[in-house]
Amino acid sequence: MSSAQNMTLNLKIWRQNNNSSEGKLVDYRVENVSPDMSFLEMIDVLNNQLVRKGEDPVAFDHDCREGICGMCSMMINGKAHGGYKNTTTCQVHMRLYKDGDTIVIEPFRAAAFPVVKDLAVDRSAIDKVMAAGGYISANTGNAPDANSILIPKPVAEEAMDAAACIGCGACVASCPNGSGMLFMGAKVSQLALLPQGSVESPKRALNMVYTHDNLGFGNCTTHAECEATCPKGISIEHIARMNREYLKAAFTYHEKKRSEGAG
Amino acid sequence: MSFNLDSKIPSGPLAEKWDKHKFESKRVNPANKRKYTVIVVGTGLAGGSAAATLAELGYNVLSFCIQDSPRRAHSIAAQGGINAAKNYPNDGDSIRNLFYDTIKGGDYRAREANVYRLAQVSNNIIDQMVSQGVPFAREYGGYLDNRSFGGAQVSRTFYARGQTGQQLLLGAYSGMMKMVAKGKIKQFSRREMMDLVVINGKARGIIVRNLITGELERYAADAVLLCTGGYGNVFYLSTNAQASNASASWRCYKRGAGFANPCFTQIHPTCIPVHGDYQSKLTLMSESLRNDGRVWVPKKKNDERRPEDIPEDERDYYLERIYPSFGNLAPRDVSSRQAKFRCDEGHGVGSTKQAVYLDFRDAIKRDGQETIAGRYGNLFEMYERITGENPYKTPMMIYPAVHYTMGGLWVDYNLQSTIPGLHVLGEANFSDHGANRLGASALMQGLADGYFVIPYTLSNYLASSPLEKVTVEDNAFKDAEQAVKLQTSKLLGIKGKIPVSEFHRKLGHYMWDYVGMGRNEAGLKKAIDGIRKLREEFWHDVNVPGETGNFNIELHKATRVADFLELGELMALDALERNESCGGHFREEYQTQDNEAKRDDEQYAHAAVWEYTGQNSSPIRHKEELVFENVKLATRSYK
Numbered sequence: 071m072s073s074a075q076n077m078t079l080n081l082k083i084w085r086q087n088n089n090s091s092e093g094k095l096v097d098y099r100v101e102n103v104s105p106d107m108s109f110l111e112m113i114d115v116l117n118n119q120l121v122r123k124g125e126d127p128v129a130f131d132h133d134c135r136e137g138i139c140g141m142c143s144m145m146i147n148g149k150a151h152g153g154y155k156n157t158t159t160c161q162v163h164m165r166l167y168k169d170g171d172t173i174v175i176e177p178f179r180a181a182a183f184p185v186v187k188d189l190a191v192d193r194s195a196i197d198k199v200m201a202a203g204g205y206i207s208a209n210t211g212n213a214p215d216a217n218s219i220l221i222p223k224p225v226a227e228e229a230m231d232a233a234a235c236i237g238c239g240a241c242v243a244s245c246p247n248g249s250g251m252l253f254m255g256a257k258v259s260q261l262a263l264l265p266q267g268s269v270e271s272p273k274r275a276l277n278m279v280y281t282h283d284n285l286g287f288g289n290c291t292t293h294a295e296c297e298a299t300c301p302k303g304i305s306i307e308h309i310a311r312m313n314r315e316y317l318k319a320a321f322t323y324h325e326k327k328r329s330e331g332a333g
Numbered sequence: 334m335s336f337n338l339d340s341k342i343p344s345g346p347l348a349e350k351w352d353k354h355k356f357e358s359k360r361v362n363p364a365n366k367r368k369y370t371v372i373v374v375g376t377g378l379a380g381g382s383a384a385a386t387l388a389e390l391g392y393n394v395l396s397f398c399i400q401d402s403p404r405r406a407h408s409i410a411a412q413g414g415i416n417a418a419k420n421y422p423n424d425g426d427s428i429r430n431l432f433y434d435t436i437k438g439g440d441y442r443a444r445e446a447n448v449y450r451l452a453q454v455s456n457n458i459i460d461q462m463v464s465q466g467v468p469f470a471r472e473y474g475g476y477l478d479n480r481s482f483g484g485a486q487v488s489r490t491f492y493a494r495g496q497t498g499q500q501l502l503l504g505a506y507s508g509m510m511k512m513v514a515k516g517k518i519k520q521f522s523r524r525e526m527m528d529l530v531v532i533n534g535k536a537r538g539i540i541v542r543n544l545i546t547g548e549l550e551r552y553a554a555d556a557v558l559l560c561t562g563g564y565g566n567v568f569y570l571s572t573n574a575q576a577s578n579a580s581a582s583w584r585c586y587k588r589g590a591g592f593a594n595p596c597f598t599q600i601h602p603t604c605i606p607v608h609g610d611y612q613s614k615l616t617l618m619s620e621s622l623r624n625d626g627r628v629w630v631p632k633k634k635n636d637e638r639r640p641e642d643i644p645e646d647e648r649d650y651y652l653e654r655i656y657p658s659f660g661n662l663a664p665r666d667v668s669s670r671q672a673k674f675r676c677d678e679g680h681g682v683g684s685t686k687q688a689v690y691l692d693f694r695d696a697i698k699r700d701g702q703e704t705i706a707g708r709y710g711n712l713f714e715m716y717e718r719i720t721g722e723n724p725y726k727t728p729m730m731i732y733p734a735v736h737y738t739m740g741g742l743w744v745d746y747n748l749q750s751t752i753p754g755l756h757v758l759g760e761a762n763f764s765d766h767g768a769n770r771l772g773a774s775a776l777m778q779g780l781a782d783g784y785f786v787i788p789y790t791l792s793n794y795l796a797s798s799p800l801e802k803v804t805v806e807d808n809a810f811k812d813a814e815q816a817v818k819l820q821t822s823k824l825l826g827i828k829g830k831i832p833v834s835e836f837h838r839k840l841g842h843y844m845w846d847y848v849g850m851g852r853n854e855a856g857l858k859k860a861i862d863g864i865r866k867l868r869e870e871f872w873h874d875v876n877v878p879g880e881t882g883n884f885n886i887e888l889h890k891a892t893r894v895a896d897f898l899e900l901g902e903l904m905a906l907d908a909l910e911r912n913e914s915c916g917g918h919f920r921e922e923y924q925t926q927d928n929e930a931k932r933d934d935e936q937y938a939h940a941a942v943w944e945y946t947g948q949n950s951s952p953i954r955h956k957e958e959l960v961f962e963n964v965k966l967a968t969r970s971y972k
Contacts, residue, residue, distance in 0.1 A: 087883070088883065104611065106608050107611055108719075114834070115611055118832050118834060121876055121887060122830070122876070124878055125878065126878060127878070131401060133407070134405075134574040135616075136617075137715065138409050138499055140402075157718060163719065187545075187883070187884040190884065192401070193401055194401065194522065197510065197520075200506075200507065201511070205466075205507035205508060208461070208465050209389045210385070210508075210784050212464065213457070213460035213464035214460065214464070216419070216462075216463040217476050217477055219464075220475030222475050223471045226468050226469070229468040230494060233467075237402065
């Protein structure tokens with residue numbers, strides 16, 4: 071652990087009471103910030119100061135505080151999760167900042183993510199995209215023995231790379247178009263790579279993209295900001311694979327309506 | 334009032350109990366299932382898998398979670414793996430073996446029949462999760478890979494890098510989302526359960542707070558499934574997520590659900606040590622690291638040298654020394670306690686002297702850095718991000734931290750609590766891990782309960798008990814909601830000086846110091862006394878700013894801490910009444926000559942089940958005697 075000196079920081083934090091009120095940046099000063107603190111612990115310290123003064127603490131989303139639940143968000147100095155490689159906001163530590171620094175903290179901003187309060191936003195659109203096809207239709211109890219489905223190690227590894235998505239929405243917040251193609255592409259790609267998932271792949275690609283577009287997410291124009299800020303390092307190759315699945319499906323997939331068989 | 338603690342264990346040979354029970358259980362025919370509504374609180378592995386499965390079967394499911402999405406439940410943070418008795422590596426595993434290891438690992442304080450069923454369905458879980466697209470680790474031939482975990486001498490742990498919990502949870506979540514799309518699950522996020530509604534002795538609904546609007550909402554159903562996880566956050570610092578809390582369980586306890594073995598908590602041996610007062614949580618380093626990492630302390634006390642400068646013969650690899658047959662993979666309770674002993678003796682390292690080394694030097698020398706990075710790369714990165722130290726070059730520093738709670742609401746073989754209709758799944762119940770849980774068994778239990786147990790036992794409940802129609806206009810709903818409103822306005826009206834988190838931190842100190850790894854009579858009494866005073870202080874001087882009609886994060890914390898302040902006392906009381914050491918419950922008065930836990934099977938081979946009797950009266954301790962017909966009670970040895 072470092073033994074560097076504690077710091078004083080100037081924060082500019084977005085305060086907004088709810089989705090229908092206006093917001094603004096408010097200045098705060100936090101003293102005695104240890105370099106070993108996490109970024110969220112620094113905000114905890116600020117909030118305790120505010121509570122002691124009888125003021126409304128800053129609302130922000132957070133839960134596991136170890137970079138896996140995807141609950142924490144925030145734009146730190148204009149970058150989702152602060153812009154550090156493979157790092158969520160909760161994993162950012164104050165040793166990355168210097169005494170006297172000014173830090174601007176805002177919510178994720180995207181058409182599909184309305185502000186709930188202060189730094190907390192509503193990301194339920196991610197669930198809606200997932201409900202449109204981000205699954206394999208395997209009912210409980212149907213499964214064959216796990217080793218009856220052989221999956222080459224490199225394929226399993228690539229599927230795992232995609233499956234690592236934590237659904238935080240940093241890709242959306244850092245995309246100039248507010249696109250959700252990276253988190254959606256990661257799921258489509260993961261399932262398309264696996265034999266179990268490839269069965270439903272065409273339908274999945276069509277339905278998820280359709281839902282995504284209707285929820286106010288923009289399209290992908292390959293800026294790759296999403297890949298640069300993704301805290302799990304998910305590659306835009308998965309968007310490419312989704313696009314291939316989508317194109318294939320658009321040309322070849324038609325769900326035929328058949329009359330129900332007689333009983 | 335007396336509790337009915339009939340465990341409803343089916344008769345017959347152990348291996349046939351579950352099959353027999355399923356056969357004898359009543360079923361709800363497919364067309365009738367749609368007439369029933371089931372509330373599932375929590376969307377972790379237990380809640381997510383239960384909601385998805387029940388919806389597939391045709392029930393109408395109302396699912397609630399505290400986070401902004403069901404995909405964020407804290408099961409997601411489980412790193413290492415999930416056990417199953419597949420015996421794919423051909424190393425001698427079997428259902429009986431997994432059963433035995435789990436019973437022994439729990440220090441003979443779990444029910445045989447439940448644990449055997451858990452081992453039986455463990456294999457179905459792996460099949461199910463693979464079919465849902467969970468990208469488990471594979472060997473080059475395309476077959477599933479396994480690794481070893483503590484307390485076992487076989488490799489039965491399936492894993493997806495260091496993110497097994499995440500991958501399993503996303504599997505369960507995807508199953509849920511499929512049923513959300515079909516309209517069979519109504520999902521409510523950012524809701525916190527504030528009370529259970531009991532009508533004519535049966536659980537028929539819940540009151541929840543909408544955390545965004547602050548409004549209280551009422552939901553009625555034919556049964557309630559509580560899948561709300563454990564209560565480790567009573568210690569303030571733990572590996573649990575910030576929102577993990579005990580309130581749902583605690584409110585059910587106050588409505589008549591028995592709380593079993595509250596003092597059985599798991600202190601995980603390998604966590605990043607505490608480093609400051611401002612700290613909000615402790616981060617676990619997966620037990621899987623002990624497959625390759627060696628745990629040691631300097632032989633010399635207060636050794637100030639860098640670990641790299643301490644020669645081999647001046648290092649004490651104490652787990653290998655004391656437990657040669659299990660070595661670094663000794664179970665969690667044992668490993669934690671030994672770390673504490675070393676630090677108490679003055680061999681601790683780091684600035685606080687409350688840490689031991691977990692060293693990968695030899696593994697890197699043997700297998701190469703690339704291989705080690707392949708196995709644990711993400712964990713090493715996580716460690717470096719938090720501590721600023723590179724574990725490829727210098728050993729990790731680790732110390733035990735609160736991780737899991739084996740205790741929880743009492744349930745019978747059907748996972749039903751002492752309140753008919755209230756079923757409790759996953760970590761929230763007490764059932765399968767006895768006094769100590771083995772690594773990679775929590776994921777197994779959560780999914781077993783949700784996928785393969787509750788679908789059968791719930792249909793038996795619904796088909797065998799006539800349920801009258803209830804609506805949210807019934808008085809029981811109004812009364813329960815009114816009680817929550819009263820508590821809320823009371824909290825907001827105190828307008829004291831001290832923030833909620835200060836109380837929580839103080840409670841955590843009592844819990845860690847006196848109800849933690851080592852417990853004794855004097856300390857426990859001190860804790861009970863201290864917690865009572867703290868609770869009084871809380872209700873006089875807590876500062877909860879704001880009002881109820883919006884997203885009030887301090888109010889959310891305050892209701893949880895109010896409950897922790899009561900639960901903490903019950904945990905200390907339970908520890909005080911259990912005059913033996915077993916598993917994670919180590920009473921310093923009861924130990925062998927070489928400092929191992931000394932059980933008292935004559936007096937304490939039972940689950941202690943606590944009954945709430947009112948705010949100003951003492952709870953009553955009941956017993957469910959544990960009957961061991963298939964394993965011999967033996968002193969647990971890992972030597």
